[in-house]
Amino acid sequence: MYSDLFHALPDVFAWTNFAAVVIGVIAGIVVGAMPGLSATMAISVLVPFTFGLEPLVALGLMAGIYNGAMYGGAIPAVLLRIPGTPAAVATTFDGYPMAQKGEGGFALQVAVVSSSIGGIASAFALMLLAPPLSKVTLLFGPSEVFWVAVFGLASIIFLLGGNPVKGLISACFGVFVSVIGSDPIYGNDRFTFGQLEMLDGINIVILLVGLYALPPVIDLLETPLKTDGVNSSKLGTEPIWKALPRMNYWKTWLRGSLLGIWIGILPGAGGSMAAFMSYNEARRTSKHPEKWGEGEPEGVAAAEVANNADTASALIPALTLGIPGTAVAAVMLGGLLVHGLQPGPMLFRDNPDIVFGFMWQFLFGAILLVLLGGSLATNSFARLLNLPRPLLGSVIIVLMLIGVYSIHGRMFDVYLMLGFGAIGWVMDRLKFPLPPVVLGLILGGFAEENLRLALRIGRGDPMVLFQNTTSLILVALTVAVVVGPTLKKRFIDRREKA
Amino acid sequence: MKTPLTALALALMATAAVAEYPEKPVEVVVGYSAGGGTDVMARTVAQFLERELGDGASVVVKNMPGAGGQIGFTEVSEAAPDGYTLGTFNLPAALALTKDRAADYDVDSFTYLANFVEDPNTITVAATSPFQTLDELIDAAKADPGAITLGLSSLGGNDHFAANMMQDASGAEFTLVPFKGASNARTAIMGGHVAAGTMTLGQTSNFPDDLRVLALLANERSPFRPDVPTAKELGYDVQMSSLRGIVAPAGLDDATTDQLRAALSAVNENPDFQAMMAEQGNPIAFKVGGDFAAIAAEQDGIAAQIWAETPWK
Structure with a gap:
């Protein structure tokens, strides 16, 4: 089962493939360090440009960007208290106080080492879990896939931190978008307004670029140089190998990694969720929780290890079942499909060198993070915050337009993307969360198609949905996700009363 | 004397036109994404067609995926019939979708050049x-x-x-x-x-x-799997397959049509081409010109009949 893993190794070291990972990591850190620009955005803007590349070059870039951006988000989080990516919010809690105390350099070093450890753990999880899981994916027929999708939709509840009503509206909008196009069984047109271009439904990359890239770019252009005056001389920068012995967070790293991996596997939740949970758990079990929030390096470690630990593991359901659990995984899956790589058990059998090579690239991306992000360049990356924003915004807009046009070679998609961008901007202003839209689009489509296939197989009898163990386990998990938080809250309330 | 002279002049002009074609890149529109079966066939044919057309001719594959191929088929049917826009044609899919929705083309919208692949169900x-x-x-x-x-x-x-x-x-x-x-x-x-x-x-x-x-579901056993019986042998006279060929818009002039058909026949006869197609697992069933048009008409009839008896949407 694992021999293919080692067989794939030589290809990963072909210089083009390796260079792709290096460039990806650097580009990821740069993008992640820009407040507002997330890993999802970077990958979705870049994915159309990778269509012409060799698969491992394209995938290496994506793996590198993902790993890099998850750390890059920590740079402005620590230095400016502006999370560079949504997943870096928890990093600000202790990272910024550290920077104020003049320990910004050490905070970034903790962040980069923790990120790297999380990424490495996640890559190992992908390597160990995906091959055996791919063997059982034949068990997943339409009714099982339907329940996986429902489970994912239910776990969006995780994401609804602030305002559940707004979150649900976002998710419903996503599900509505999934309905556009010809229906999956009979091929009747739905909401296409006679446009042939809409018959195949809305391409996820077009939606992602619109929703995730346009609003932050508009923000970027609206708010020129507010707090960007970083004095990098303030960063206490001793060499990273001297800083390493001061980092003794093994328990936090282990717990954060496991949490991040688990949350990555679950369809629905993502990096920011993992970072918050890891931070809270680490604080709860700490010997001196009162110091947290005032510059406790372990807090930075907890957040950063977890938000990198979900990167590779999010690909486990994507590669084995073809169900991407996060927006980034969905885009990467799109990248695989472009190269004719169909997810599922066949992928592991027919293209082992590519799929296992991709896993190695995740591992090396995570290792490179320490070398590239930590030892030589943290200071230079901090200077990125001084880049002129209008220039940056214009470059991104051009990349967006070219990228979206090149997916199918038609202007219609560009207009569609701009339309979604406008919707995304309004939603952003009204504080509607965006991730549920994406998950609604991905999982809503899966749920509808597979429900209808299952019912057809069962000749209309809904009992077909509950006929085997796999389905029943998934139903139980779904119920647990929906009811769990309420029960827990009630339990805690009762205990507090007592 | 005037008429024969005019005829001669016209013939000369026609020859000149033929000699000049193609004077710019020929586009092959593929109604599916790059990397799929139809796309791979189009790229293989294009590569050999370039050589057959000679004179540094260039044949470019253009992917216009969407709507189950409909966007690409429509593009070809509406292009100028000048020999510079060709397209891949998938049967029965391309004609079946003219039954279940309002399509801007039908079986008569194309000049049938040559079918290359027939993959039996x-x-x-x-x-x-x-x-x-x-x-x-x-x-x-x-x-x-x-x-x-x-x-x-x-x-x-x-x-x-x-x-x-x-x-x-x-x-x-x-x-x-x-x-x-x-x-x-x-x-x-x-x-x-x-x-x-x-x-x-x-x-x-x-x-x-x-x-x-x-x-x-074919008339004869396949050389790829000679162990598999045909439905016909087992007493069920059913033939159905997926066909992939090359068409041009209707109204392409005879000289260019003949030139393209001859070039595509030469492509088919090239052993290198045959080897490449076999390697891709593409069973070749080469049908040129009228034979291809007849298959298209037959498939159109089957689709129309099934649509009439058991509409699928």
């Missing part, structure tokens, strides 16, 4: 299936009408027509389950989520250990 079950022969499967379907599920890649395609024709020929009733694409259908068959399927032989070829092909 099959009746296939999982290797773990209890059904060892086609008759066992059909008997089970007759014993409990609708209890046997057949996985298809979509409605309104060759998989669907094959299933319909099999039902008509055998009198059995199946429950048709249209998946989203051939690979999803194949996975469901392999996992036993549907009892059987009608995918093409080419789509089964990489999975000899996981799938059992019960019958081939």
Whole structure:
């Protein structure tokens, strides 16, 4: 089962493939360090440009960007208290106080080492879990896939931190978008307004670029140089190998990694969720929780290890079942499909060198993070915050337009993307969360198609949905996700009363 | 004397025109994404067609995916018939979709140049299936009408027509389950989520250990799988396949049509081309000109009949 893993190794070291990972990591850190620009955005803007590349070059870039951006988000989080990516919010809690105390350099070093450890753990999880899981994916027929999708939709509840009503509206909008196009069984047109271009439904990359890239770019252009005056001389920068012995967070790293991996596997939740949970758990079990929030390096470690630990593991359901659990995984899956790589058990059998090579690239991306992000360049990356924003915004807009046009070679998609961008901007202003839209689009489509296939197989009898163990386990998990938080809250309330 | 002279002048001009074609790149429109079966065929043909057209001719593949190929087919039908826009043509899909929706073209909108590939449909079950022969499967379907599920890649395609024709020929009733694409259908068959399927032989070829092909829906056994009987041998006269060829817009002048048909025939005769197609697992059934047009008309009739009897949407 694992021999293919080692067989794939030589290809990963072909210089083009390796260079792709290096460039990806650097580009990821740069993008992640820009407040507002997330890993999802970077990958979705870049994915159309990778269509012409060799698969491992394209995938290496994506793996590198993902790993890099998850750390890059920590740079402005620590230095400016502006999370560079949504997943870096928890990093600000202790990272910024550290920077104020003049320990910004050490905070970034903790962040980069923790990120790297999380990424490495996640890559190992992908390597160990995906091959055996791919063997059982034949068990997943339409009714099982339907329940996986429902489970994912239910776990969006995780994401609804602030305002559940707004979150649900976002998710419903996503599900509505999934309905556009010809229906999956009979091929009747739905909401296409006679446009042939809409018959195949809305391409996820077009939606992602619109929703995730346009609003932050508009923000970027609206708010020129507010707090960007970083004095990098303030960063206490001793060499990273001297800083390493001061980092003794093994328990936090282990717990954060496991949490991040688990949350990555679950369809629905993502990096920011993992970072918050890891931070809270680490604080709860700490010997001196009162110091947290005032510059406790372990807090930075907890957040950063977890938000990198979900990167590779999010690909486990994507590669084995073809169900991407996060927006980034969905885009990467799109990248695989472009190269004719169909997810599922066949992928592991027919293209082992590519799929296992991709896993190695995740591992090396995570290792490179320490070398590239930590030892030589943290200071230079901090200077990125001084880049002129209008220039940056214009470059991104051009990349967006070219990228979206090149997916199918038609202007219609560009207009569609701009339309979604406008919707995304309004939603952003009204504080509607965006991730549920994406998950609604991905999982809503899966749920509808597979429900209808299952019912057809069962000749209309809904009992077909509950006929085997796999389905029943998934139903139980779904119920647990929906009811769990309420029960827990009630339990805690009762205990507090007592 | 005037008429023969004019004729001569015209003939000379025509020859000059032929000698000049192609004076700019020839575009082959593919209605599907890059990397799919049709795209790979188009790129292989394009590569050899360039050589046959000679004089540094350039043949460019342009992917216009969407709407089940409809965007690409429409583009070709509406292009100027000057020989600079050709397109891949998939039967029966390209004509079937003119039945179930308002399409801007029909069977007469094209100049049929040459068909290259014919991939016959099959009746296939999982290797773990209890059904060892086609008759066992059909008997089970007759014993409990609708209890046997057949996985298809979509409605309104060759998989669907094959299933319909099999039902008509055998009198059995199946429950048709249209998946989203051939690979999803194949996975469901392999996992036993549907009892059987009608995918093409080419789509089964990489999975000899996981799938059992019960019958081939063709006139003759395939050289790729000589062990698989035809449905006809087993007493069910059903033929259905997926065809891929090259067309031009209707109204292409005779000289260019003949030149292109000759060039495509030369492509087909090239042993290197044959070797490449075999390597891609593409069974060649070369039909040029009128023969290709006749197949298109026949497929159009089958699609129209099935649409009239059992509309699928």
